[in-house]
Amino acid sequence: MEIEVEEGAFVEVPTADATGMDRRAFGEFVSHRGEMASYAFGWTTGADPHAGHLTIGMGVGNPGGGTFHARVVQHGDGHGLALTDEPFERVPEGGPDLTAAQARAHDTLPFIWWVADLVLERDRRAAWMLHWLLGTNSIQTLEVFERREPILYVSHDAGDGSWQLIGPSDADPTTGKLGHLHHAVDEDPTLVDILDLAPGESATRAAPGAPWTRHPA
Numbered sequence: 001m002e003i004e005v006e007e008g009a010f011v012e013v014p015t016a017d018a019t020g021m022d023r024r025a026f027g028e029f030v031s032h033r034g035e036m037a038s039y040a041f042g043w044t045t046g047a048d049p050h051a052g053h054l055t056i057g058m059g060v061g062n063p064g065g066g067t068f069h070a071r072v073v074q075h076g077d078g079h080g081l082a083l084t085d086e087p088f089e090r091v092p093e094g095g096p097d098l099t100a101a102q103a104r105a106h107d108t109l110p111f112i113w114w115v116a117d118l119v120l121e122r123d124r125r126a127a128w129m130l131h132w133l134l135g136t137n138s139i140q141t142l143e144v145f146e147r148r149e150p151i152l153y154v155s156h157d158a159g160d161g162s163w164q165l166i167g168p169s170d171a172d173p174t175t176g177k178l179g180h181l182h183h184a185v186d187e188d189p190t191l192v193d194i195l196d197l198a199p200g201e202s203a204t205r206a207a208p209g210a211p212w213t214r215h216p217a
Contacts, residue, residue: 002032005118006028011023011025011026021045022044023125027119035058037112038057039055040054040090041055041126052073052130054072054116055069055089059108064107065096066097066108067095068083069085069103070082072120078134124193131180131182136181137178138162138180140177140184142176149168150188151165152205153167154194194212197214201214202214
C-alpha cells in the first residue's frame with residue numbers, strides 16, 4: 001500500500017476588512033500501513049504575524065485521538081512548524097483539540113510531524129502557501145507583470161534559484177519586472193501544478209488552462 005495524500009476542498013474568502021484573502025485547504029492522509037489522518041492548512045494575506053496554520057487530526061472516536069494545531073513559520077531559507085494552543089480548523093478524523101503542551105506529551109506526535117512533512121510536500125496548495133510565507137520572488141516579462149499576457153513558460157533557475165514567468169511574447173531582458181511568485185498564483189491558480197519545479201526545471205503550456213509539460217534540468 002502506498003502513502004496517499006488526497007487533496008480536498010479549497011476555500012478562499014476576503015478578510016473582514018477586504019484587505020486580503022483567507023485561504024484554507026483540506027485533505028486526507030493514509031499511510032502505507034493504513035493509518036488515517038485528516039488535515040487542513042491555510043494562510044491569510046496581509047496577516048500579522050506572517051505565518052501559516054496547519055491542523056492534523058487522527059483517531060476520531062478513540063480515547064487516544066486528538067487534533068494537533070501548529071503554525072507554519074519561516075525558518076532560515078525554509079519553513080518550520082511550531083505547536084500552538086490556538087485551534088485552526090476542524091477535520092473529520094480529529095478528536096479533542098490539543099494544547100501545545102498536550103501535543104508535546106502525546107505518543108503519536110512523531111507520526112503527526114511525519115504526516116505534516118508529507119502534506120506540505122505533496123499537496124500542491126501547500127507550495128502556494130510556502131511561496132507566500134517565504135516571499136519568493138520571480139522575474140516576469142512586462143506583459144505578464146501587467147497582466148496583459150498569460151503565463152505560458154515557467155522556469156526555476158539552477159544557479160541562483162530565481163523563477164521566471166514568460167508569456168507568448170519574446171522575453172525582453174530590459175523590461176523585466178520583479179514580483180512575488182505567490183501574486184502570480186493569486187491571479188492564475190493553475191500555476192499550483194508546477195510550483196514544485198526543482199532548480200533547473202521548467203514547464204510550458206500552449207494556452208491558459210492547457211496542461212503543463214515539464215522539462216527536466
